[in-house]
Amino acid sequence: MKNIVSNFFVCSLAFGFAAAAFAATPETKAAYQAAKDNAGANYKMARAKCDALSDNPKKVCIEEAKAAEKRSKAEAEAQYKNTLKAHVKARIAAADGDYAVAKAKCGAQSGNPKDVCMKEAKAVHTKSVVDAKASKEMQEIKSEARVDKYDADYKVAIEKCDALAGSTKEACVAGARSKYGK
Numbered sequence: 001m002k003n004i005v006s007n008f009f010v011c012s013l014a015f016g017f018a019a020a021a022f023a024a025t026p027e028t029k030a031a032y033q034a035a036k037d038n039a040g041a042n043y044k045m046a047r048a049k050c051d052a053l054s055d056n057p058k059k060v061c062i063e064e065a066k067a068a069e070k071r072s073k074a075e076a077e078a079q080y081k082n083t084l085k086a087h088v089k090a091r092i093a094a095a096d097g098d099y100a101v102a103k104a105k106c107g108a109q110s111g112n113p114k115d116v117c118m119k120e121a122k123a124v125h126t127k128s129v130v131d132a133k134a135s136k137e138m139q140e141i142k143s144e145a146r147v148d149k150y151d152a153d154y155k156v157a158i159e160k161c162d163a164l165a166g167s168t169k170e171a172c173v174a175g176a177r178s179k180y181g182k
Helices: 002-023 029-050 055-081 084-106 111-162 166-180
Strands: none
Touching: 029 055, 055 084, 084 111, 111 166
């Protein structure tokens, strides 16, 4: 179980860095639609392979196909919208899909092992969702802090200009405004 949690944590961090990389390259509407269509086509192919199976392996296969489609569509939407909220939503969608697969895998067991499996799956899901939401909050806090720092630096620059007079003061104020985007 510790390996699952630590692997999941590493994957969450990697996904977070990947989301930051995606933020640099928003998709066009056509690319977004193509990615959604591709996810649907991949789901149909994966779902067709499940028909050869029966019982629990079939349920697991179906859930894996659904999870892959859900993840692909959410990632495509996150890239298209290119917002922090969309990237968090994609991470939560991936966690939801993984949870559904884990529940299906637990279905093959019975008794206490099944109960333990379900509790572990729920715990991993909860941690994933909390991590996604926490990363959003951290990004928002960092953004607010950056704005506060810029405002403080701007006020200091303007205060320094107050010691000057005439055209020198005007040039100083203009320089501060252009530097801090005011």
